[in-house]
Amino acid sequence: MAKPKIATDWMGDCAGCHMSLLDMDERLLTVLGKVELTSSPITDLKHPPEEGVAVGVLSGSINNTSNVYVARMMRKRSGCLIAMGDCAVLGGVLSMRNAFDIKEGLRRAYIDTESTVDGFIPQSDELAKPIRNRPLDQVVKVDYHLPGCPPSADAIFHVLNELAEGREPVVEGEALKYD
């Protein structure tokens, strides 16, 4: 029987959640013995395949128009969707930007920063546009929330392994944390 497929991607984040996923160490092999990893930030294939996957995993917040695109594509192509990490679950540290006007934030980042000389705000139709930061479930339906900054490798392994075994993942005790 074919193994269920899984895809993962990141949005507005620091990559720490995917580092925690890699921290599963040898348990990665346990998971990969039960599922087929199709796409991820560290594989050649970056987007979930058109035919879809059983499980989609997204880290990071919705911080720009590219993140909206990634979230909607993963939702459309995933049987169930996991929000991994505080950024995806709650909006995370990038939500601090919401207290400021977007233009003000861009000016601070690209022009007013003390280390910047002759700064300018990049302009191109190919660049994603910043939007108000928000958690994943404010843009698409989320089936499982896995908080933590980052969630522990134990918690990530538990959720993926339970889903691979066809069970409902329940995260509780020390594995369930909000940072």
Ligand code: SF4
């Ligand atoms: S939840 Fe924490 S570790 Fe994960 S992407 Fe956000 S800031 Fe990084």
